[in-house]
Amino acid sequence: MDTTTFEIRTGGTFACADLTDRIAGWLGGRGDGLCNVFVPHATAGLALFETGAGTEHDVEKALAALLPRDDRWEHRHGSRGHGADHVLPLVVSPSLVLPVLGGRMALGTWQSVVLVDPNGDNPTRTVRLSFLPG
Amino acid sequence: MDTTTFEIRTGGTFACADLTDRIAGWLGGRGDGLCNVFVPHATAGLALFETGAGTEHDVEKALAALLPRDDRWEHRHGSRGHGADHVLPLVVSPSLVLPVLGGRMALGTWQSVVLVDPNGDNPTRTVRLSFLPG
């Protein structure tokens, strides 16, 4: 298994960071196998969706409705409603497995690998890529 | 790694398509390893639940409540509320990993592998299976 990490700046607000090109670059030249994308953070997740057509904003809106950033949460520190960020990984897992063929992710036309980070208190995130050849 | 794709007809309405038998057939005769099930679509996901006892309808109802098909979504094209379909993969991932022992998925008695497809505009879907022996 080959593995690496990289840092990505998600800034001080809700962010959907498209990781697709970065992952594709690292996988280039490899053969077939499975690639695990993993975010070693308790307040971020990974998802596959279409970017650039409004879904980033829809994701933000959906999460605000599903996990409201208000005072209902027992886990409290940092910004108001931050407890919701700690529940995010329940719904949006920080671990994702992608099939790789000839060094390329076998994604659909409209799929991008996206880091979903609602937590403005952590402006920089780590992403781990692990490739298990088969 | 051995990999294949197949097409499945999900029709013009919300669909829960049970893939279990199809996957079991492809895995038969293999040994131990991990099987990745992957849907290369931006508006479908995969889940493990009990089929045949009403949960398919409950899943449809739950998604209608969690991600309402109304005009709130910025991503708009096709049918009304289709933007909700683009948020589906945030909650229901299109990638699933299953442990395989002696060519059989190590599923629980009541678990079936289900393609969840809320998008009536795409009546046919592709599923990729990848088996990494270990």
Add this chain to the structure above:
Amino acid sequence: MDTTTFEIRTGGTFACADLTDRIAGWLGGRGDGLCNVFVPHATAGLALFETGAGTEHDVEKALAALLPRDDRWEHRHGSRGHGADHVLPLVVSPSLVLPVLGGRMALGTWQSVVLVDPNGDNPTRTVRLSFLPG
């Protein structure tokens, strides 16, 4: 691939059972690879979140709001609202993949592997661990 199962008592009420130490113990002494954690049950899931600071209760509260335990569900047996437990795996997958380096899970500081079991009718659960070296 090396694989094992163990039983865990989750009791007769909603439970978040921290599996991290148990998994770490089993992985100890291994090298690099991917570990699949899998729950062969139709009414439980796995998540990575911070334990010990209130998020367990927040997870219970969030699930009660997202999937209410009332009479809306078609799948009915056992306790009232049990149909919601059958929808849980749609949102909280019973399969999770973790990167392993030198026999240790590459988790973030605040991440724990948690079995989420809303179903008080099943007081004991099985967990399967599978390690695919790479």
